[in-house]
Each structure stands twice: as C-alpha cells, then as structure tokens.
Amino acid sequence: MNERIQPELMAEEERLIVKKALEVVCGKWRLFILLHLGQKVRRYSELRRLLPDVSEKVLIQELKTLVQLGVLQKQSYNEVPPRVEYRLSEKGLAVLPILLQIKDIGRHFLPAE
Amino acid sequence: MNERIQPELMAEEERLIVKKALEVVCGKWRLFILLHLGQKVRRYSELRRLLPDVSEKVLIQELKTLVQLGVLQKQSYNEVPPRVEYRLSEKGLAVLPILLQIKDIGRHFLPAE
DNA sequence: TTGTTTGCTAACATTCAAGTTAGCAGCTGT
DNA sequence: ACAGCTGCTAACTTGAATGTTAGCAAACAA
Helix, strand or coil, rough: CCHHHHHCCHHHHHHHHHHHHHHEEEECCHHHHHHHCCCCEEHHHHHHCCCCCCCHHHHHHHHHHHHCCEEEEEEEECCCCCCEEECCCCHHHHHHHHHHHHHHHHHHHCCCC | CCCCCCCCCCCCCHHHHHHHHHHHCCCCHHHHHHHHHCCCCEEEEHHHHHCCCHHHHHHHHHHHHHHHCCEEEEEECCCCEHHHHHECCCHHHHHHHHHHHHHHHHHHHCCCC
C-alpha cells in the first residue's frame, strides 16, 4: 500500500496547513507588523509611526485579523485618550523564530549582497 | 550614538530583505509550487496535475517569476511534444528548510489539531 | 473656543492578482 | 484526416487587496 502511481497530490490537510501559514505571513504588511511586535508590546499609534506607508484602515484591519487568527493579543485601557496595546500571543511567540528566518530567504535573493 | 529616541523605524535594507522574502513565498500558489519542487525535478505538465486549481496562465507566470527571482531553474528539451523541466536552483535548495518550516506556522494556527 | 491626540468606522476608489477563454505549432496515434 | 498532447501567449473579466477621505467621541491644553 501507499505505492505512488500518479504524482502524489498533496493531502488535503497539508494544503490547509500551508494555506493557514500563508494567512499569517502574507499580505503586503502582515509580516512587517509581526516583526515589529517581536517581543515588544506596542501601542496602535506606535505601529502607525513604525509603518508610515500602511493606510490606517488597512493597519487596523490587519491587526484585527491577526488577533482573530490568534497570532496577536489586543488590550484596551479605558483611558482618554484611548490606549490600545498589541502583543504577540503565546502562539505568536512560538512561531516568531520562523518569522525571523523568513528574512533569511530575502537575504538569499537580494541582488549583490 | 545609536540611542533610540523615537520608536526605531526599520532600516531600509531590512525592509527590502523582508519584501524580497515575501516575493519568494507569497501569492496564492508560489509556496505550493516550491514545496512540490522540493528536491524533485518536475515537468510542467506534472505541476499542472499536482496543482489542478491553478489556472495555466498563472502557473506559467509564477514559474517564470520564480525563475527570474533565481529560486527555480528551467530546462527545455527540443523534443516533440515539448518537454520542460523545473527544479529548485541552488539558492532555492538553500532556503528549502525554511520553506518547510513555514508549514509549522500553519500547524500552530489550524483550529483543533 | 479652538485645536490636539487616540483608536476607530463607513463609503468610496483604485490597483493588482488571479481566473477565463481562445488560439498556436508540431508531432503522435487512429 | 482528425483529434490529442505539450508548453505556451494574448485579450479580456472578475474579484480581492489595498488606498483615500472624511468623520466621531472624549478629554485635555492653549
């Protein structure tokens, strides 16, 4: 059993895993956000300043998605003006080393290092 | 010197590195293609069968881009019907372990493993 | 009173990735 | 003679991702 007759289709589960990984990492800004949050807790406004090219709408939207995915945690304080902090969740921290390695991929393919 | 006054903007070079890494990995199909080519050389038609949901146009386009990026190598034989093989380049092989680790990210965030 | 900061949302616009369909060239098998 | 396989390209359409602009509420500082 398990002899491969045709080129092996990737198992459905595998596909889901890869898809989910892409959700976490891909998009124009997601990885940047995650790397900026590596270890450090950051306020929303801080992230805004760190990523001046992301539109506000998109930044909030991405943060929300990442919270839903379980990569980030959000903490709001009832203050005025409002204060909202984002940090990597436990799972987020768990994959941080891999996120950092992804940068190594970039290093390999940048022209003339 | 180098005391951080403001939240540190990511250095320009860093940004380029991350961007380049995203080029290699992101997109709906790129990572799938690369994983299917891990070690093994494959013909175009084989990839087609392995990735039935990618449109032909996009598959060819992605392969071309990956060749340009230097992740893949392409080899055409003057036969009829034509035969074209794709494989990971040396650099591609170098980053394969990281690509495989990306799947682990997915595993962490898939519901109810 | 006016302006500032903070973290948001809603409506709309644009841009870009991906999908669809059709076609081609050259040989093979029927 | 005809359809089929192979690796492509071109023209066009759809849909998702991203961007733009405006507004809000509550407190504070000038």
